[in-house]
Amino acid sequence: MARVRAVADDEKLSKRHSILDATFRLFMDNTNELPSMSAIAKASGLAKGTLYLYFRAKEEIFLALLEESFGRMLDGVQGVLAVRQESTAGFIGAFLGGYLGVLRGEPSFLRLASMTNSVLEQNLDPEIAVKFKKQLAVRLQDIGSMVETSLPHLGKGEGAKLLLHVYAITIGLWQVLDCSKKIRSMLDDEIFSVLLADYFEELPIVLGQTLKGKLAG
Amino acid sequence: MARVRAVADDEKLSKRHSILDATFRLFMDNTNELPSMSAIAKASGLAKGTLYLYFRAKEEIFLALLEESFGRMLDGVQGVLAVRQESTAGFIGAFLGGYLGVLRGEPSFLRLASMTNSVLEQNLDPEIAVKFKKQLAVRLQDIGSMVETSLPHLGKGEGAKLLLHVYAITIGLWQVLDCSKKIRSMLDDEIFSVLLADYFEELPIVLGQTLKGKLAG
Amino acid sequence: MARVRAVADDEKLSKRHSILDATFRLFMDNTNELPSMSAIAKASGLAKGTLYLYFRAKEEIFLALLEESFGRMLDGVQGVLAVRQESTAGFIGAFLGGYLGVLRGEPSFLRLASMTNSVLEQNLDPEIAVKFKKQLAVRLQDIGSMVETSLPHLGKGEGAKLLLHVYAITIGLWQVLDCSKKIRSMLDDEIFSVLLADYFEELPIVLGQTLKGKLAG
Amino acid sequence: MARVRAVADDEKLSKRHSILDATFRLFMDNTNELPSMSAIAKASGLAKGTLYLYFRAKEEIFLALLEESFGRMLDGVQGVLAVRQESTAGFIGAFLGGYLGVLRGEPSFLRLASMTNSVLEQNLDPEIAVKFKKQLAVRLQDIGSMVETSLPHLGKGEGAKLLLHVYAITIGLWQVLDCSKKIRSMLDDEIFSVLLADYFEELPIVLGQTLKGKLAG
DNA sequence: AATGAATGAGCATTCATTCAT
DNA sequence: CATGAATGAATGCTCATTCAT
Numbered sequence: 001m002a003r004v005r006a007v008a009d010d011e012k013l014s015k016r017h018s019i020l021d022a023t024f025r026l027f028m029d030n031t032n033e034l035p036s037m038s039a040i041a042k043a044s045g046l047a048k049g050t051l052y053l054y055f056r057a058k059e060e061i062f063l064a065l066l067e068e069s070f071g072r073m074l075d076g077v078q079g080v081l082a083v084r085q086e087s088t089a090g091f092i093g094a095f096l097g098g099y100l101g102v103l104r105g106e107p108s109f110l111r112l113a114s115m116t117n118s119v120l121e122q123n124l125d126p127e128i129a130v131k132f133k134k135q136l137a138v139r140l141q142d143i144g145s146m147v148e149t150s151l152p153h154l155g156k157g158e159g160a161k162l163l164l165h166v167y168a169i170t171i172g173l174w175q176v177l178d179c180s181k182k183i184r185s186m187l188d189d190e191i192f193s194v195l196l197a198d199y200f201e202e203l204p205i206v207l208g209q210t211l212k213g214k215l216a217g
Numbered sequence: 218m219a220r221v222r223a224v225a226d227d228e229k230l231s232k233r234h235s236i237l238d239a240t241f242r243l244f245m246d247n248t249n250e251l252p253s254m255s256a257i258a259k260a261s262g263l264a265k266g267t268l269y270l271y272f273r274a275k276e277e278i279f280l281a282l283l284e285e286s287f288g289r290m291l292d293g294v295q296g297v298l299a300v301r302q303e304s305t306a307g308f309i310g311a312f313l314g315g316y317l318g319v320l321r322g323e324p325s326f327l328r329l330a331s332m333t334n335s336v337l338e339q340n341l342d343p344e345i346a347v348k349f350k351k352q353l354a355v356r357l358q359d360i361g362s363m364v365e366t367s368l369p370h371l372g373k374g375e376g377a378k379l380l381l382h383v384y385a386i387t388i389g390l391w392q393v394l395d396c397s398k399k400i401r402s403m404l405d406d407e408i409f410s411v412l413l414a415d416y417f418e419e420l421p422i423v424l425g426q427t428l429k430g431k432l433a434g
Numbered sequence: 435m436a437r438v439r440a441v442a443d444d445e446k447l448s449k450r451h452s453i454l455d456a457t458f459r460l461f462m463d464n465t466n467e468l469p470s471m472s473a474i475a476k477a478s479g480l481a482k483g484t485l486y487l488y489f490r491a492k493e494e495i496f497l498a499l500l501e502e503s504f505g506r507m508l509d510g511v512q513g514v515l516a517v518r519q520e521s522t523a524g525f526i527g528a529f530l531g532g533y534l535g536v537l538r539g540e541p542s543f544l545r546l547a548s549m550t551n552s553v554l555e556q557n558l559d560p561e562i563a564v565k566f567k568k569q570l571a572v573r574l575q576d577i578g579s580m581v582e583t584s585l586p587h588l589g590k591g592e593g594a595k596l597l598l599h600v601y602a603i604t605i606g607l608w609q610v611l612d613c614s615k616k617i618r619s620m621l622d623d624e625i626f627s628v629l630l631a632d633y634f635e636e637l638p639i640v641l642g643q644t645l646k647g648k649l650a651g
Numbered sequence: 652m653a654r655v656r657a658v659a660d661d662e663k664l665s666k667r668h669s670i671l672d673a674t675f676r677l678f679m680d681n682t683n684e685l686p687s688m689s690a691i692a693k694a695s696g697l698a699k700g701t702l703y704l705y706f707r708a709k710e711e712i713f714l715a716l717l718e719e720s721f722g723r724m725l726d727g728v729q730g731v732l733a734v735r736q737e738s739t740a741g742f743i744g745a746f747l748g749g750y751l752g753v754l755r756g757e758p759s760f761l762r763l764a765s766m767t768n769s770v771l772e773q774n775l776d777p778e779i780a781v782k783f784k785k786q787l788a789v790r791l792q793d794i795g796s797m798v799e800t801s802l803p804h805l806g807k808g809e810g811a812k813l814l815l816h817v818y819a820i821t822i823g824l825w826q827v828l829d830c831s832k833k834i835r836s837m838l839d840d841e842i843f844s845v846l847l848a849d850y851f852e853e854l855p856i857v858l859g860q861t862l863k864g865k866l867a868g
Numbered sequence: 869a870a871t872g873a874a875t876g877a878g879c880a881t882t883c884a885t886t887c888a889t
Numbered sequence: 890c891a892t893g894a895a896t897g898a899a900t901g902c903t904c905a906t907t908c909a910t
Contacts, residue, residue, distance in 0.1 A: 047892040172389020213430030606823020647864030698871040
């Protein structure tokens with residue numbers, strides 16, 4: 001009996017996963033828009049109606065995707081911070097190296113995270129949105145306290161704030177430098193160079209400067 | 218309806234402006250989406266067809282709004298930087314104070330600027346998108362060179378880069394802290410405090426730290 | 435509305451047919467234009483969106499109508515030619531009689547066929563248009579070879595060509611004599627008599643003359 | 652005074668002509684649809700409102716174009732028939748040669764004439780449509796009587812009827828063989844050959860056969 | 869007479885969601 | 890549980906025509 005339930009639960013999870021997977025693939029392939037439910041149904045091999053058995057609305061699918069991506073990202077950061085650093089300089093170096101590594105390993109995070117706000121304000125039950133924010137807040141505080149362990153001169157809550165600033169810079173810079181290939185190919189004048197900088201080269205520079213300014217004397 | 222014929226150029230400009238105005242109001246009122254042409258028509262007291270006499274497509278209306286807002290913003294920054302600073306510390310202080318003032322005076326800039334990417338990738342002639350990017354790039358370089366005047370140890374192009382980073386932080390932090398009133402009212406737990414920081418208090422802190430880190434020895 | 439679900443294939447076919455039927459009625463009632471999707475939806479008692487479950491575009495509805503009508507027409511002609519004739523004169527007589535009979539039994543063919551070109555050049559995937567032409571070409575060759583059986587002095591391919599000429603005359607004469615009732619009632623002068631000839635009387639005359647000229651020594 | 656009027660009339664005629672000219676160019680350039688009034692205004696260098704001073708509706712512009720083209724065509728045929736032929740065979744040969752020459756010299760006639768019916772049934776004052784038909788009928792009778800002069804065994808009215816049949820075949824065959832270049836390029840199978848015959852080679856064959864059949868014994 | 873700004877009904881098509889099967 | 894047929898409001902946009910200037 002329990003066995004049967006377990007199997008059924010597995011099936012449920014696997015269907016849920018295939019929906020998320022299909023949605024993710026469609027989102028990455030195309031433009032910065034949520035794929036349509038028809039497209040998701042087709043790509044996941046399920047019927048349209050079935051999608052509504054697993055998610056109450058299109059935006060909830062996307063939010064689940066967002067949660068997964070944030071989760072993996074935060075897991076990575078947590079891993080990076082698990083190694084306690086003795087000096088501020090050591091912390092900055094280790095954090096930057098680790099963080100960039102995690103981000104490069106989760107390249108879709110940037111595109112997904114950039115959609116967060118517009119998704120949260122759309123067709124979503126506010127309760128659901130709040131639940132998402134709470135998860136995020138809890139983990140920020142959690143991982144923030146690990147930061148505070150390495151940087152004891154930080155006050156309570158300042159670790160989380162530091163992470164929030166890092167996150168803000170991460171997506172802010174991405175939005176500023178992101179550009180479709182089509183348009184990028186038309187930006188062949190010297191004047192555009194500042195807008196064409198490589199994101200993964202630029203990000204550690206800005207983050208490094210901010211952390212340095214933040215943690216210095 | 219306002220069946221007033223805009224014959225002279227200034228009348229046309231004013232009608233154009235009333236379209237932009239209506240679009241702006243609708244955008245600010247509602248969610249993070251471009252209002253529909255029907256809604257814009259109704260809000261501006263014009264027929265739908267009339268909108269297309271002034272703009273070739275919905276996205277061009279929004280781009281015009283974007284250009285105006287960026288223009289005012291950059292004018293403000295240019296004004297701030299017109300006063301040459303002798304020291305790095307003086308520069309940071311003067312810039313931060315001036316910049317925050319300009320930003321507070323243009324509060325819609327943040328929501329508009331956050332839409333830039335999604336608008337530029339939508340139903341827009343790529344030429345138009347490039348033209349917009351060029352305007353921006355030119356002014357960034359231009360104002361960047363003013364930065365370089367105050368901070369002579371910066372190399373050529375580093376002023377523009379500094380401004381770009383400031384811009385990235387400006388919108389990144391905004392997206393991280395932005396939250397609809399409805400949802401904000403539901404975030405009454407202590408755990409949410411890091412997500413509820415006041416944007417205009419937080420921004421100068423992060424910007425200050427970054428500039429300090431960037432310009433320090 | 436007819437919220438009846440067409441689940442089985444035959445139910446779907448019948449729904450598809452009811453769309454074609456409604457389209458046909460609207461086309462026959464009104465002017466020489468494809469009816470609008472709104473009108474078709476209303477006339478078929480279905481929602482607009484439902485139409486797109488059965489046809490990918492408005493023009494495909496009409497093309498399906500065209501295919502059906504051509505199909506029935508060609509079936510009829512094939513039936514007529516199934517009886518082999520021994521003499522040229524016998525062939526002409528039998529063919530004319532049979533052809534006119536088929537055409538009278540399919541009176542809408544003339545109006546539909548007259549639209550073929552304009553429909554094929556509209557909003558239609560060229561592949562689809564070619565597919566339609568191919569069907570037509572195949573059947574013309576097919577039935578043409580039956581003609582060649584009755585008329586052994588014709589070379590290979592001349593049977594199809596003969597049918598094409600018959601078809602050209604069929605629709606050419608129809609267009610020349612077709613006239614809305616409203617206008618027809620205003621043509622009460624003797625001078626108009628040549629334009630008011632009865633199509634079904636005139637057609638066998640012209641076709642007979644052409645076939646006679648074509649097949650004579 | 653009369654002078655001034657004459658000048659004014661000239662101007663009127665020239666404007667009217669430039670409208671027709673622009674419409675014609677646009678129609679020939681594009682697909683088988685009447686160009687829009689905006690396009691006509693732009694192409695003729697006149698304001699949209701001005702078009703309505705010269706024509707009451709879009710279709711009247713097109714009808715005027717049709718009248719001109721029919722007029723030139725019929726003038727040409729009249730010229731061909733002005734030379735009286737003594738024998739039936741002589742008539743057929745001379746007529747075919749002359750007619751094909753006229754048609755080749757007026758290549759737009761085919762596309763225009765094919766639109767006649769759909770234009771006449773659209774947004775047109777029936778009176779206007781009747782007027783057009785009358786002009787045509789009168790000239791058909793007129794030129795038909797010239798045919799009767801060369802072919803004395805024809806009864807009264809049979810000359811006009813012969814011309815009507817010629818016209819029917821002319822446009823019927825054109826519609827059957829007409830095909831956009833795009834689609835034509837996709838018809839590279841042998842099976843399509845019957846649909847790809849050259850119109851100006853095929854037409855005299857069919858016309859010759861019909862006339863032979865019509866005028867023989 | 870000429871203009872061209874303004875209109876608004878009309879268009880084909882999409883798509884999140886529902887619910888009978 | 891799962892399906893997918895059906896919905897219909899909503900979308901961006903066109904265009905013949907009008908009429909104040």
